[in-house]
Amino acid sequence: xxxxxxxxxTDLYELTMMQGYFKNHNQDVVVFDAFYRNNPCDGGYSxxxxxxxxxDYIENLHFDADDINYLRSLKIFDEDFLEYLSNFKxxxxxxxxxxxxxxxxxxxxxxxxxxxxxxxLIETAILNIVNHQCLIATKAARVCYAAKGDNVMExxxxxxQGPDSGTYGARAAxxxxxxxxxxxxxxxxxxxxxxxxxxxxxxxSFPDEYTAFRKYAELYPSAxxxxxxxxxxxxxxxxxxxxxxxxxxxxxxxxxxxGIRMDSGDLAYLSKQVRKMLDEAGFPxxxxxxxxxxxxxxxxxxxxxxxxxxxWGVGTNLIxxxxxPAFGGVYKLAAIRxxxxxxxxxxxxxxxxxxxTNPGNKTFYRVYDKKTGKIKAxxxxxxxxxxxxxxxxxxxxxxAPWKKTRLPGGSYTxxxxxxxxxxNGKTVYTSPSVMEIREICNHEKDTIWDETKRFVNPQEIxxxxxxKLYDMKTALLNEMSMDx
Amino acid sequence: xxxxxxxxxTDLYELTMMQGYFKNHNQDVVVFDAFYRNNPCDGGYSxxxxxxxxxDYIENLHFDADDINYLRSLKIFDEDFLEYLSNFKxxxxxxxxxxxxxxxxxxxxxxxxxxxxxxxLIETAILNIVNHQCLIATKAARVCYAAKGDNVMExxxxxxQGPDSGTYGARAAxxxxxxxxxxxxxxxxxxxxxxxxxxxxxxxSFPDEYTAFRKYAELYPSAxxxxxxxxxxxxxxxxxxxxxxxxxxxxxxxxxxxGIRMDSGDLAYLSKQVRKMLDEAGFPxxxxxxxxxxxxxxxxxxxxxxxxxxxWGVGTNLIxxxxxPAFGGVYKLAAIRxxxxxxxxxxxxxxxxxxxTNPGNKTFYRVYDKKTGKIKAxxxxxxxxxxxxxxxxxxxxxxAPWKKTRLPGGSYTxxxxxxxxxxNGKTVYTSPSVMEIREICNHEKDTIWDETKRFVNPQEIxxxxxxKLYDMKTALLNEMSMDx
Numbered sequence: 001x002x003x004x005x006x007x008x009x010t011d012l013y014e015l016t017m018m019q020g021y022f023k024n025h026n027q028d029v030v031v032f033d034a035f036y037r038n039n040p041c042d043g044g045y046s047x048x049x050x051x052x053x054x055x056d057y058i059e060n061l062h063f064d065a066d067d068i069n070y071l072r073s074l075k076i077f078d079e080d081f082l083e084y085l086s087n088f089k090x091x092x093x094x095x096x097x098x099x100x101x102x103x104x105x106x107x108x109x110x111x112x113x114x115x116x117x118x119x120x121l122i123e124t125a126i127l128n129i130v131n132h133q134c135l136i137a138t139k140a141a142r143v144c145y146a147a148k149g150d151n152v153m154e155x156x157x158x159x160x161q162g163p164d165s166g167t168y169g170a171r172a173a174x175x176x177x178x179x180x181x182x183x184x185x186x187x188x189x190x191x192x193x194x195x196x197x198x199x200x201x202x203x204x205s206f207p208d209e210y211t212a213f214r215k216y217a218e219l220y221p222s223a224x225x226x227x228x229x230x231x232x233x234x235x236x237x238x239x240x241x242x243x244x245x246x247x248x249x250x251x252x253x254x255x256x257x258x259g260i261r262m263d264s265g266d267l268a269y270l271s272k273q274v275r276k277m278l279d280e281a282g283f284p285x286x287x288x289x290x291x292x293x294x295x296x297x298x299x300x301x302x303x304x305x306x307x308x309x310x311x312w313g314v315g316t317n318l319i320x321x322x323x324x325p326a327f328g329g330v331y332k333l334a335a336i337r338x339x340x341x342x343x344x345x346x347x348x349x350x351x352x353x354x355x356x357t358n359p360g361n362k363t364f365y366r367v368y369d370k371k372t373g374k375i376k377a378x379x380x381x382x383x384x385x386x387x388x389x390x391x392x393x394x395x396x397x398x399x400a401p402w403k404k405t406r407l408p409g410g411s412y413t414x415x416x417x418x419x420x421x422x423x424n425g426k427t428v429y430t431s432p433s434v435m436e437i438r439e440i441c442n443h444e445k446d447t448i449w450d451e452t453k454r455f456v457n458p459q460e461i462x463x464x465x466x467x468k469l470y471d472m473k474t475a476l477l478n479e480m481s482m483d484x
Numbered sequence: 485x486x487x488x489x490x491x492x493x494t495d496l497y498e499l500t501m502m503q504g505y506f507k508n509h510n511q512d513v514v515v516f517d518a519f520y521r522n523n524p525c526d527g528g529y530s531x532x533x534x535x536x537x538x539x540d541y542i543e544n545l546h547f548d549a550d551d552i553n554y555l556r557s558l559k560i561f562d563e564d565f566l567e568y569l570s571n572f573k574x575x576x577x578x579x580x581x582x583x584x585x586x587x588x589x590x591x592x593x594x595x596x597x598x599x600x601x602x603x604x605l606i607e608t609a610i611l612n613i614v615n616h617q618c619l620i621a622t623k624a625a626r627v628c629y630a631a632k633g634d635n636v637m638e639x640x641x642x643x644x645q646g647p648d649s650g651t652y653g654a655r656a657a658x659x660x661x662x663x664x665x666x667x668x669x670x671x672x673x674x675x676x677x678x679x680x681x682x683x684x685x686x687x688x689s690f691p692d693e694y695t696a697f698r699k700y701a702e703l704y705p706s707a708x709x710x711x712x713x714x715x716x717x718x719x720x721x722x723x724x725x726x727x728x729x730x731x732x733x734x735x736x737x738x739x740x741x742x743g744i745r746m747d748s749g750d751l752a753y754l755s756k757q758v759r760k761m762l763d764e765a766g767f768p769x770x771x772x773x774x775x776x777x778x779x780x781x782x783x784x785x786x787x788x789x790x791x792x793x794x795x796w797g798v799g800t801n802l803i804x805x806x807x808x809p810a811f812g813g814v815y816k817l818a819a820i821r822x823x824x825x826x827x828x829x830x831x832x833x834x835x836x837x838x839x840x841t842n843p844g845n846k847t848f849y850r851v852y853d854k855k856t857g858k859i860k861a862x863x864x865x866x867x868x869x870x871x872x873x874x875x876x877x878x879x880x881x882x883x884a885p886w887k888k889t890r891l892p893g894g895s896y897t898x899x900x901x902x903x904x905x906x907x908n909g910k911t912v913y914t915s916p917s918v919m920e921i922r923e924i925c926n927h928e929k930d931t932i933w934d935e936t937k938r939f940v941n942p943q944e945i946x947x948x949x950x951x952k953l954y955d956m957k958t959a960l961l962n963e964m965s966m967d968x
Contacts, residue, residue: 009651009668011680012678013680013681013682013683015668016704019703020686020700020703023703030689070671071668124641128644129647131642132646155495157495158607158615158815160616161619161653161804162651163490163609163613164648164649165646165648165649166612167493169646183495184496185492187492195496196496198497198504199498199607201816202504204830204832215504219503220560223560264834264836316812320645320804321809325809326643329642332685333688349716
């Protein structure tokens with residue numbers, strides 16, 4: 001992505017609105033929040049990803065001569081505005097949740113504080129990047145949870161929604177917990193492990209399956225995973241694989257990482273038969289890996305059925321998040337800075353109560369239980385509110401304010417989740433490597449209980465509002481309902 | 485895409501297999517077919533798209549020094565193979581179905597005839613590109629069918645699975661029938677119309693809705709679509725819009741293209757109320773457009789309910805093909821050229837009869853009824869078979885060979901669907917513009933009946949095999965089943 005200028009990766013209305021602000025001399029500094037409303041797949045959490053690409057995008061944001069000429073050709077933009085665009089640079093501030101963090105609905109994941117023209121322009125690209133990578137990282141975390149520590153490989157490039165979808169999707173999948181990807185370009189771009197062996201066509205290009213296996217084993221003896229289902233897994237594939245492994249053993253070739261892959265059939269039944277055949281032939285450490293339309297539900301089911309698979313190649317259903325292929329993040333105006341430097345809160349009404357936005361210039365804190373290290377709740381508040389960990393913390397459900405709880409001082413710790421990544425247009429944050437983010441995410445997964453990770457009716461993590469923010473929101477709502 | 489080197493956009497196993505073929509001095513010329521097995525969304529057809537990007541990819545295919553260094557760093561490739569890669573150029577032939585064509589399951593959409601090393605390498609990228617664009621073009625055709633000639637705009641960039649997904653997705657959406665896209669980069673890259681007006685944030689950035697509308701109308705009087713649901717569509721949005729349209733009329737400003745957009749609420753009910761209010765105020769030609777999680781089913785339902793919407797902005801559900809986000813195309817070895825130049829057919833067995841591949845070097849013909857111009861059937865055959873339109877054509881269902889039909893000579897026409905696009909590594913085909921492909925696709929839609937276009941239980945278009953191909957396949961299957 002860094003080699004492509006994504007400046008025009010935006011909805012036309014961002015530019016028509018920009019010209020409107022320009023013509024009206026509107027140089028207001030505003031606050032926009034990017035947030036989402038529901039976890040994918042009815043899950044209990046999501047995984048934050050995509051920030052490094054958001055930063056790349058902002059750093060490369062400029063209208064080159066081709067862009068200006070193209071916009072001029074649309075005959076809706078005036079020369080003074082095009083002149084402004086040709087000198088455009090982003091000058092605002094961006095705060096964001098670090099990649100790999102667990103996130104929950106309604107929390108600001110990215111906060112932009114910038115002149116309205118600039119903040120408006122970047123809406124679409126930020127949402128595109130964050131929506132995509134959060135979605136795939138979340139799906140990967142779910143798949144890895146089902147796999148209970150087994151290897152999970154991202155194998156979906158051929159079914160991804162275009163090149164970027166495969167490449168940035170692989171990045172997000174590794175962040176969410178995958179051990180590697182089949183996508184070589186993702187490996188090159190993000191320094192993540194690339195994995196894979198051979199396809200059915202390798203087998204079919206030789207006169208017989210045994211010869212194909214033997215040739216493969218000669219080439220790659222130290223990572224020898226043989227695909228056994230081209231003709232018949234139990235009658236042909238496994239006997240031929242055992243013959244080749246036996247020949248390797250007899251020839252004194254060390255069998256370090258070896259085994260088989262199945263890409264079809266009843267994986268529960270077959271894997272048990274295959275395990276038995278391999279064990280009886282003296283190959284108890286041969287890996288059994290599987291692919292074929294896997295997802296978290298199928299892996300969980302196969303585990304329950306006693307399948308002996310220890311390595312999972314997950315393609316289509318992960319790279320597209322097939323049962324929930326959109327994250328649904330939105331970007332909403334939350335405040336406008338007034339002449340005195342304070343922030344006038346803005347609210348978007350909706351007939352659907354869940355869709356009413358949280359107004360004001362905000363941040364949010366994660367409240368951890370000091371003893372267990374688990375998340376007690378998240379607390380959205382105004383950006384300048386302070387809390388003292390030695391004092392009691394009162395929390396209440398903003399949708400049912402009578403449901404209150406009090407955490408004794410000293411029993412909890414607070415972590416501010418939004419951190420500055422760009423200040424006055426300059427990047428002030430260095431993204432960790434993808435493998436480091438993966439580590440961060442693995443630690444983050446330990447901060448929620450299994451009850452929140454399960455797939456059916458997960459326990460919700462409460463996202464509360466501070467009393468001050470709640471009061472401001474209520475006052476604004478009352479004010480507006482009196483208007484109508 | 486043309487500015488990015490996508491050579492490493494491939495699964496690692498393509499490269500490990502390539503090295504295997506290289507080491508085994510396997511220079512066999514082979515035939516690979518890309519095809520799919522099921523139409524998305526249980527539909528009756530699909531739309532072919534993505535060929536221009538496949539050609540771009542092949543033309544740019546080369547391993548630069550960074551690529552070679554990266555592959556060397558993986559420590560699985562030998563220097564002689566890396567040396568070969570550094571001089572790699574695609575030297576084979578590619579045949580493909582032109583973009584915009586209607587396509588049906590099991591037909592070869594792309595046929596690669598090339599040395600096995602080359603044909604293997606390009607599998608992943610071809611599938612990635614073709615799977616993505618066929619998927620979105622097909623979804624767009626369905627959405628446009630539901631809209632019955634109304635304007636349909638592609639609005640999904642922010643929910644697309646990454647930048648390319650938005651941009652190439654917009655391209656495919658226009659091919660499938662959309663009138664334009666909100667995506668400015670897609671507009672620039674593919675010379676397609678870009679569309680859009682303003683967001684809720686425009687309204688919220690002004691002291692009140694009326695002022696926001698008035699300012700917008702001043703700026704864009706000739707394309708003045710006002711978003712009316714920021715506060716309350718019927719109580720606030722429509723009265724303010726009518727006030728602004730009235731002021732424009734009174735000021736003598738020509739109301740050429742104007743109206744409103746709704747992005748929430750009950751669109752059936754609201755659109756009828758809105759139409760009444762606009763008509764009563766003397767604006768019967770004001771456009772009513774709508775967005776908000778639309779898809780083909782919702783548009784069909786709104787039409788049935790008498791909604792007065794004539795312009796549809798379709799986002800998430802189109803750009804991700806939400807209810808069916810993967811096309812499922814595969815790429816299978818079909819034949820190997822022998823020393824005498826003939827093609828030895830190859831078949832991939834499967835316990836699932838539907839998954840058994842069609843062997844041999846093939847092409848396929850579309851059989852049109854001469855009188856109606858509609859498709860009678862498609863006929864897959866060997867590449868060197870010939871047919872005479874003046875003679876009777878015998879067709880039979882390959883899954884039920886006793887179901888036969890005979891078309892009298894002179895009553896049908898034949899069109900070969902696979903055309904050469906690359907010969908000996910050189911492009912011999914010029915892609916039409918995207919808007920031309922959209923026209924082609926619109927004509928193609930007239931070659932099937934409504935019964936095939938409907939969403940529930942569509943009538944299937946038969947894809948038959950020639951007698952010669954059927955006999956070859958049967959013989960191969962018998963031969964293999966005797967082996968096991």
